[in-house]
Amino acid sequence: MTFSFTSLGSASAMPTVDRFPSAHVLNVHERLFLIDCGEGCQLKLRKYGFSFLKIHEIFISHLHGDHIFGLWGLLSTMSMLGRTADITIFAPVSFGPVLDSFLKHFGAGFLFKVKHVKLKGDDLLPLFETKSAEVYAFPLNHRIDCFGFLFREKKPPRNIRKHLIEPNKLSLYEIARLKEGSDVAREDGQVLENDYFTYLPYNPRSFAYCSDTAPFEGLKDYVEGCDLLYHEATFASDLSAMARKTMHSTATDAARCALDAKVAKLVIGHFSSRYKNTDVLLNEARDLFPGTYIAQEGMVFEVPLVKPYKSNQSNL
Amino acid sequence: MTFSFTSLGSASAMPTVDRFPSAHVLNVHERLFLIDCGEGCQLKLRKYGFSFLKIHEIFISHLHGDHIFGLWGLLSTMSMLGRTADITIFAPVSFGPVLDSFLKHFGAGFLFKVKHVKLKGDDLLPLFETKSAEVYAFPLNHRIDCFGFLFREKKPPRNIRKHLIEPNKLSLYEIARLKEGSDVAREDGQVLENDYFTYLPYNPRSFAYCSDTAPFEGLKDYVEGCDLLYHEATFASDLSAMARKTMHSTATDAARCALDAKVAKLVIGHFSSRYKNTDVLLNEARDLFPGTYIAQEGMVFEVPLVKPYKSNQSNL
Numbered sequence: 001m002t003f004s005f006t007s008l009g010s011a012s013a014m015p016t017v018d019r020f021p022s023a024h025v026l027n028v029h030e031r032l033f034l035i036d037c038g039e040g041c042q043l044k045l046r047k048y049g050f051s052f053l054k055i056h057e058i059f060i061s062h063l064h065g066d067h068i069f070g071l072w073g074l075l076s077t078m079s080m081l082g083r084t085a086d087i088t089i090f091a092p093v094s095f096g097p098v099l100d101s102f103l104k105h106f107g108a109g110f111l112f113k114v115k116h117v118k119l120k121g122d123d124l125l126p127l128f129e130t131k132s133a134e135v136y137a138f139p140l141n142h143r144i145d146c147f148g149f150l151f152r153e154k155k156p157p158r159n160i161r162k163h164l165i166e167p168n169k170l171s172l173y174e175i176a177r178l179k180e181g182s183d184v185a186r187e188d189g190q191v192l193e194n195d196y197f198t199y200l201p202y203n204p205r206s207f208a209y210c211s212d213t214a215p216f217e218g219l220k221d222y223v224e225g226c227d228l229l230y231h232e233a234t235f236a237s238d239l240s241a242m243a244r245k246t247m248h249s250t251a252t253d254a255a256r257c258a259l260d261a262k263v264a265k266l267v268i269g270h271f272s273s274r275y276k277n278t279d280v281l282l283n284e285a286r287d288l289f290p291g292t293y294i295a296q297e298g299m300v301f302e303v304p305l306v307k308p309y310k311s312n313q314s315n316l
Numbered sequence: 317m318t319f320s321f322t323s324l325g326s327a328s329a330m331p332t333v334d335r336f337p338s339a340h341v342l343n344v345h346e347r348l349f350l351i352d353c354g355e356g357c358q359l360k361l362r363k364y365g366f367s368f369l370k371i372h373e374i375f376i377s378h379l380h381g382d383h384i385f386g387l388w389g390l391l392s393t394m395s396m397l398g399r400t401a402d403i404t405i406f407a408p409v410s411f412g413p414v415l416d417s418f419l420k421h422f423g424a425g426f427l428f429k430v431k432h433v434k435l436k437g438d439d440l441l442p443l444f445e446t447k448s449a450e451v452y453a454f455p456l457n458h459r460i461d462c463f464g465f466l467f468r469e470k471k472p473p474r475n476i477r478k479h480l481i482e483p484n485k486l487s488l489y490e491i492a493r494l495k496e497g498s499d500v501a502r503e504d505g506q507v508l509e510n511d512y513f514t515y516l517p518y519n520p521r522s523f524a525y526c527s528d529t530a531p532f533e534g535l536k537d538y539v540e541g542c543d544l545l546y547h548e549a550t551f552a553s554d555l556s557a558m559a560r561k562t563m564h565s566t567a568t569d570a571a572r573c574a575l576d577a578k579v580a581k582l583v584i585g586h587f588s589s590r591y592k593n594t595d596v597l598l599n600e601a602r603d604l605f606p607g608t609y610i611a612q613e614g615m616v617f618e619v620p621l622v623k624p625y626k627s628n629q630s631n632l
Contacts, residue, residue, distance in 0.1 A: 014396055017362050021389070039389040040356045046333050065392040065422055069385075073337070073355040076381040080330055094421075101417040105410075106381050 041070030269295030357386030585611030
């Protein structure tokens, strides 16, 4: 039941010897969501052992090169590996002609389709759902159209409280209905109350991704209560004028968003190449939001399973 | 008086954890010629300390992604660094629309021009010359239009044999003329013979680049007598049928070319991802051509200055 985030690149527009451009993986139950795809993404995917076969969706926040120039190599390699499964790229409208040009010149032998789902609008936009997750986009505040992404794990099926099966002579039918979340009425008029007979095995987890953006009123609402928030922190706050001008965030801005949105943990990335050492950014963010971490490339941020209070108390 | 070759990527179409796609640097007197530009090229340039400012020409052998997908990030970074010096890309005709598409979508803020010089024809094609070097393209034999490149250091100015200045009372004018390579006639009828008064300080050096290609009659003529030859060696010879089918070379093919062309040293690269260890390729090539080396990423192959025999003997 994995729910984990890994950065493949923590550089901003200008990569450094140590930091690749933006690319990230969210692993939800072994389905890999690739979020931004900067140059070298395929090399990092290999380095950290992520299977290309588990990627079916790619999310592109915006059309700056440091977030998409890794797409061409990745898609080409997928083709060389004999891929036949279609791939969907969620990206702003302006991605359309860029993708068309790539496919025209380099996509002749592809045995899979590359579908482009256009991101637009200025509110939370439901994108799709899998068996395990629901995915949304939301607008950010950058120099060009830019979107954040929200991934919510679906509620798991409820577990039956096993010690109640025998005394209550629960039938297989009744157990199945209870696990779906329903109360069950017996012929004799007894009602098997769902809350009594079942419990949620764990709380659904959530992750939000915010890059690149200047802070804005309303951002916190999109990411509220997330277990894990990735937020860009291109500059330290002594360069807040530069951050405003380029429509980026400082480490303090990122921490402020995490604090206001009451998230559990914050990961910062997209660091300006001027910071050889990112401690200044980490320390600045931690002053405001202690649960901040650096998007160290290759590090896996696992969101743990948390059992709801009631089930902890009574059954587990 | 540097003349050195460095591989930034020794993978073939499919990169591996250890090997990036094709990209190479030839340093001729501190002007850097970038030869092919696979994904991650800018990251490797930084890693190995090559200044982007010293690059004015890029040579693209052909339009397969593993040879060009690093261009977009590199050009974008050059722009972000404030570059104003134009850059010339020598590439096959089909590169034109690909470059146009890139510039249309991502080149809006560029303060420098990206010029495309079209490679075509089926014979040695002079491309341009600098103060120190002459550069040529020549056709290879691949699945699409593909070109090799030949870099010849120009003859250096001749050195005066200093111990002859005083006894012969050479004037500054006479010295200057002699250094240019001319004989000098004096008013009294004496002729100062260039060969006697001067010597070539070193032999001009040369480098040839062959990737990707199936072997063909005539290739050796283009690269004949080079001090250093880079030649692809995608497969070992037990996969020669695969090499023929994909129009690539085996390590033996590369060594055969080096042997027939009487080059001094061979560097092989563009290795199939199936070879975790490249010893099999190195050993196979060395069986035929002992002066073979692996294009280890970041390793500098310096072509040493060699003084002509006569000057060694008499003056140096």
